[in-house]
Amino acid sequence: MSFWMLAGGQVGKWALLALPALSPVNVKPAAVPPSVASGAVAIRNMGFVDISPRAVLDTGEILRAPDGLFYINARVNGTPVRFLVDTGASTIVLTKNDAARAGVLPDNDAYNESADTAGGKTAMARTKLASLTAAATERRDVDAVIASEGLGVSLLGQSWLSQLESLQIKGDRMVMR
Numbered sequence: 001m002s003f004w005m006l007a008g009g010q011v012g013k014w015a016l017l018a019l020p021a022l023s024p025v026n027v028k029p030a031a032v033p034p035s036v037a038s039g040a041v042a043i044r045n046m047g048f049v050d051i052s053p054r055a056v057l058d059t060g061e062i063l064r065a066p067d068g069l070f071y072i073n074a075r076v077n078g079t080p081v082r083f084l085v086d087t088g089a090s091t092i093v094l095t096k097n098d099a100a101r102a103g104v105l106p107d108n109d110a111y112n113e114s115a116d117t118a119g120g121k122t123a124m125a126r127t128k129l130a131s132l133t134a135a136a137t138e139r140r141d142v143d144a145v146i147a148s149e150g151l152g153v154s155l156l157g158q159s160w161l162s163q164l165e166s167l168q169i170k171g172d173r174m175v176m177r
Contacts, residue, residue, distance in 0.1 A: 060135060064172040072156060072176075074134035076102040081154055083134065085174065087167075089157030092132070092144035093124075098154045099146040104129060111148045123148040132160065135176035139163065 062070050062085070070085040076094070079102040093115075099105040104127045111123035129142040134156060143159060161167055165177045 060175060060177070062135075062174040062176070064174070070169075070174045071153075072134055074132060074156065076132055077104065077130045079103070083156035084153045085161070086155040086157050087161060089155040091157045091159040092129075092142065093151065093155040093157060094127070094144055094146045095151045095154050096146060096148065099127065102129070104144075104146070106146065111146075113145070115145070115147065117147075117150050119150045122150040134160065135164070137164065137176070 062072055065071055072083050072085055074081055074083050076098065079098075081094070081098045081102065094102070094104070096105060106125045106127060110125040113124040113126065114121045115124050124145045124147055127144050127146055129144050131138060131140050132142045132144075133139075139160070161176075166175070167177075168175045
């Protein structure tokens with residue numbers, strides 16, 4: 001049985017600590033402001049956070065979300081998946097929901113590894129993604145893990161980020177090349 005460390009850096013620790021707070025707020029559709037009706041999610045006590053492609057500028061820069069973190073919309077096996085860019089995560093981690101939508105959800109007996117998260121240990125299953133496209137970069141046969149529980153958003157970690165030519169944060173903008 002292996003042990004995974006998902007949050008190694010300060011941003012990663014903070015991000016994983018914040019994840020249990022990420023849950024949809026029950027609102028009536030009429031209560032959603034029209035300007036964020038598509039491409040936004042409700043975060044408890046924070047209002048609406050834009051996660052639409054509008055948050056990625058034409059220059060390839062990603063704008064910091066109101067919660068202080070960076071999110072990117074990517075494609076896993078052709079399926080849209082929202083990722084938290086987590087420089088403290090050692091690998092790509094999919095939520096069970098995102099894994100199911102991308103067609104890589106394993107049987108329950110495949111969760112034979114564990115990871116230490118802010119919420120405690122969680123079971124993990126290894127998987128191979130046929131493709132992952134993020135920030136105009138596509139990779140094939142990508143190793144990833146699936147968290148059995150505890151994550152509100154998938155994580156784009158160092159196993160992906162280390163393949164980039166560069167990653168810079170300038171104020172409220174992140175640039176991946």
